């Protein structure tokens with residue numbers, strides 16, 4: 481798998497006090513639920529001037545996840561990238577309503593980040609938290625409005641994020657931001673305060689070869705999670721590079737296995753904690 485070239489884009493408590501959260505006993509789907517090719521099955525809707533990719537579960541599997549939903553936060557390639565849509569669909573196959581906001585207003589990064597005219601720094605400057613948090617807030621509001629959330633009983637939202645979106649999975653799981661659990665695969669630009677600020681169980685999938693999360697940074701992230709009062713999990717996948725959770729080369733059995741395992745890691749996290 482080709483790595484992104486721009487380093488900017490790639491950038492991404494005591495155990496006794498750790499919150500005890502009971503398991504819900506849902507059964508996780510197996511790895512074959514991950515669609516790596518084919519047509520996406522969701523639809524786009526516009527809500528509060530934000531485009532959302534929405535993928536709904538079949539009623540038969542949805543029943544086990546009533547009152548829970550997944551907010552899917554993409555990498556810089558956006559909801560326009562087929563692999564993002566297919567992975568969102570895979571979460572729907574696990575029983576969740578899935579909502580993925582168009583984080584880049586119809587203008588995601590080009591598939592070749594070295595394409596002439598594309599300026600990574602300018603792109604990231606345009607899409608910092610001040611621009612991105614409100615888009616995610618609109619997606620959260622959509623979930624609550626369409627999935628029957630009330631002030632007394634809000635829909636329990638798990639945020640799953642990849643690269644660029646991984647940071648926002650953490651941000652959205654902070655107090656009052658709408659998600660109650662987070663999963664992030666190879667997060668970019670994730671800050672210490674955002675890790676300590678998370679207010680729900682947080683799970684991370686890390687790549688072996690990731691200039692955004694090299695071993696020292698991974699260790700620092702683990703130390704911060706250890707100091708948080710939330711349940712956490714960090715899994716390191718051998719034979720992988722940054723981006724594998726979405727854009728793995730699925731012709732390579734090791735990368736395919738890692739991508740599917742990271743998906744199952746997220747599904748089991750949400751099955752247990754949502």
Ligand SMILES: *[C@@H]1O[C@H](CO)[C@@H](O)[C@H](O)[C@H]1NC(C)=O
Pocket residue numbers: 529585
């Ligand atoms: C809707 O969003 C677009 C950008 O996606 C913006 O150009 C436009 O001004 C917005 N319209 C309203 C009514 O906010």
Ligand SMILES: *[C@@H]1O[C@H](CO)[C@@H](O)[C@H](O)[C@H]1NC(C)=O
Pocket residue numbers: 483689690691720721
């Ligand atoms: C790791 O990533 C670098 C680019 O950052 C690439 O040159 C190298 O081939 C990768 N190594 C492996 C084992 O994938």
Ligand SMILES: *[C@@H]1O[C@H](CO)[C@@H](O)[C@H](O)[C@H]1NC(C)=O
Pocket residue numbers: 493700703704707
């Ligand atoms: C974790 O907490 C201990 C005790 O408060 C502190 O000494 C340490 O620096 C903290 N580590 C991190 C990574 O915040």
Ligand SMILES: *[C@@H]1O[C@H](CO)[C@@H](O)[C@H](O)[C@H]1NC(C)=O
Pocket residue numbers: 481482729730731732733
């Ligand atoms: C994907 O993996 C296969 C099998 O390892 C390899 O032959 C192929 O060159 C890889 N494709 C890319 C684009 O790296």
